[in-house]
Amino acid sequence: MGPFFIVITYQGYDINGYIFYTIDQDKKSMYQNSTIHVDAFDSNMQKTTYYGQIEEIWELSYLGFKV
Numbered sequence: 001m002g003p004f005f006i007v008i009t010y011q012g013y014d015i016n017g018y019i020f021y022t023i024d025q026d027k028k029s030m031y032q033n034s035t036i037h038v039d040a041f042d043s044n045m046q047k048t049t050y051y052g053q054i055e056e057i058w059e060l061s062y063l064g065f066k067v
Helices: 023-028
Strands: 007-010 012-013 018-021 037-041 049-055 058-061
Touching: 023 037
Parallel strands: none
Antiparallel strands: 007 058, 012 018, 037 049
């Protein structure tokens, strides 16, 4: 079963005390925080770092929880 059809979008989002912004919001804000990096392991268990910028923030609602 997939998510509901309604998607909520945000220009900024607070996660565990850290506020992240989209690129568009960064242009209007005194504080910039749209760049992220994620450390992950590939199928050979080699650690790889991915870098990027937040273009959009979506909240998907499933039956009983949100992502």
